[in-house]
Amino acid sequence: MLRNHRTTDLGYNRPMSSLDAVLFDYGMVLSAPRNPQIWSELAGLSGMSEAELERVYWMYRDEYDAGILTGEEFWSNVGASAGATYSPDLLSQMNAGDVRLWGDLNEPMVQWVLQLHRAGIRTGILSNMGDRMSEGLASRFDWIGRFHHTVWSHALKMRKPDPAIYAESASGLGVAPARILFIDDKPENTSAAIAFGMQAIVYKDFDSFTAEMESRGFGDLLRIASSGAR
Structure with a gap:
């Protein structure tokens, strides 16, 4: 899946996979189960x-x-x-x-997000979430402000799996849908993302997620992010 090399803001060359952005759900992906x-x-x-x-x-x-x-x-x-x-x-x-x-974090995924940010890879959040929830989480976690684009469903008056909400995320990221990986814990949401043209993975746990990343040919994103964090 590696195609060429790109120089990041950090000044080093990294291989570029078939993906240019990673789009995350919040609940049960970036967060742990409810407390x-x-x-x-x-x-x-x-x-x-x-x-x-x-x-x-x-x-x-x-x-x-x-x-x-x-x-x-x-x-x-x-x-x-x-x-x-x-x-x-x-x-x-x-x-x-x-x-x-919903404030307990899925630490391995959050650490990967931070590594993606350091490596200069575009990231976004697409989450079904109400107003006070999104405001509270953004206030509590400053790393949420580092995403290139966030879509909270309440602000658009629509929810996943409405196709229009995926279009908003792709537009906000400035990346073609086919070059976005969407990660969500609900199959109906990943199915809608795939129908829209995105790549998608149903998140279950970190070990199975990394295994699927490798099997899908996206393992370079895990390694690139790690190298970018050094």
Whole structure:
């Protein structure tokens, strides 16, 4: 898959694969699974059992991610489903807890992202995420600001797997779809990326991810990034 060499901003030559950019989902790719202790805390704040919160949390999540609901409206709807009304202060606490819920990082993937940045490889985020979540995560993790382009679904009023959201990511990265690798934990989202013309990998865990990168001929990106970090 190696084609020629390119000089990066770091001043060294690196082989160029058939990819010019890597596009990441956030949840369960850059993040670890949700934190169970914080989930328990959110259930306590909501006045619900964890099982009941599980049901209503996902009931309204698509509308939140699509920008139909703000973070405050999302949690207000969650409360209303249980006959509760939350104060502005409690809504703020629940939004902050939601950020912390998904704030544990998938360290091997985040380290690879940082290496890609150092190597001068274009990167992006394409994530289904509501307004308070994206704001909170961007405030918490300064490395999010180093991506060349980020697409948070709420800002576009659309969600994966809508083809238009992949078009927005490709346009923002300034890279042809065929030269973008998209990584997501949900097969329906990677299938939509492939249909749009991108390369894609379903993320399960870091070991299987690196094995698939090698088998697909993209292993040079792993090695290039490592060499660029030195």
